Amino acid sequence: MNPFYYARPGLTEALVRDLTGGNLFSDAANGLFLAAPRRTGKSTFLRNELEPALAHTGRVVVYVDLWSDRNRDPGALIAEAIGKELGKHLGIVAKTAKAAGVEHVGLGTWLKVDPAKIGKTDGLTLAEAVRALRETSGKAVALIIDEAQHALTSSQGESAMTALKSARDQLNTPDVANLLLIMSGSDRDKLLRLLNTNAAPFFGSAISMMPPLGEDFIHHIAEMISRTYPQLAPVDVAQLWEAFQRFAHRPQPFVRALGQILNPIHPPERGFERHVLDMADLQRADEERAMESAYLALRPIEQAVIWRMLEQGDRFRPYDADALTFYREKTGEKISAQKAQNAIEALRMQTPSLIWKSAKGEYALDDAGMKKWFKNRSDEGIWPPQSPESGAA
Ligand SMILES: Nc1ncnc2c1ncn2[C@@H]1O[C@H](COP(=O)(O)OP(=O)(O)OP(=O)(O)O)[C@@H](O)[C@H]1O
Ligand SMILES: [Mg+2]
Known part of the structure; x- marks a missing residue:
């Protein structure tokens, strides 16, 4: 348990x-x-x-x-x-x-x-x-x-x-x-x-x-910390709550970070909450880097398909004229419906799969987390990701 x-x-x-x-x-x-x-x-x-x-x-x-x-x-x-x-x-x-x-x-x-x-x-x-x-x-x-x-x-x-x-x-x-x-x-x-x-x-x-675990969960954790390490009380609940949100409300990495910091071998010190926040930021950066390198490892047509899906959401139609024009613009090549279909199949078959397909033949991104990544990057004006060798043009 x-x-x-x-x-x-x-x-x-x-x-x-x-x-x-x-x-x-x-x-x-x-x-x-x-x-x-x-x-x-x-x-x-x-x-x-x-x-x-x-x-x-x-x-x-x-x-x-x-x-x-x-x-x-x-x-x-x-x-x-x-x-x-x-x-x-x-x-x-x-x-x-x-x-x-x-x-x-x-x-x-x-x-x-x-x-x-x-x-x-x-x-x-x-x-x-x-x-x-x-x-x-x-x-x-x-x-x-x-x-x-x-x-x-x-x-x-x-x-x-x-x-x-x-x-x-x-x-x-x-x-x-x-x-x-x-x-x-x-x-x-x-x-x-x-x-x-x-x-x-x-x-x-x-x-x-379904509501995620909330601030009451953090109070519960803070109490456990104060009980185990009385020298750390009072725990800064606001900072831990902020960290938990940065961990996207996922208990597992949050608890793991606490476990690494509140380590009986190196007695934890006051102000440890700041380290939990840092670890949340590090983890987020790692996850974003992983998405970025997965994206950059794709062939240009595959990148264009993913980009189109990210942009269109549930309006995505893989082979309509607008989609084909989009693929051409992004790859600089004429892309036939067949070629686009091959790319989609390749994305669906790779492990982990990047594309989800329903029995009816509708497509969606397998990882809903990519949408947030795309939105954040677009808002910051750093979409699409550039491969390091393409230079900072
Ligand atoms: N109420 C809770 N209190 C503390 N930890 C929890 C709680 N609920 C879940 N966890 C921990 O969070 C992790 C994820 O839980 P779980 O597998 O139930 O999530 P999920 O949303 O079903 O994940 P997935 O999307 O992978 O199916 C597990 O390590 C679990 O122990
Ligand atoms: Mg589950």
């Missing part, structure tokens, strides 16, 4: 209230979509706090992280997670039926189900599986899908989302939400693709930003 772990019961309570109808003006019972940037604690929160809290309301909770295995189809991961939970309940039903000597009234038909075949041609559909889980457990179901935008990268994943939407519509009545859907994502723009067009599975729902 992480000794710096900071629980957020207030957030948990508010979300559970929204999900279970305690908030008249919340639409969460129709699906809760939460976005937060990378490494800010989404999965930890969903698993350690939201999942047990929902279980506490008498629901059976299924959690699946679509990034848990990038080599597996996201649709299969969803089916497997539901199947695993269903398997447990079928086991209980089977035992009860056996003890009673007859097939358990009403539930007996589910006993023939093979939970490993969910979503396959000879198995239950996803919607049927959710119904089976509802009936065999005797409880309403809550399904938490972490990194849900990843479902859109395969057609099986996309159909799983549509199936879940239809399961929700079939199972829920205005009075009872038998299926709660909670989806999180580390890229708001990609998550938005699940709900922003007429054809999107959850058209009409809205995304909420």
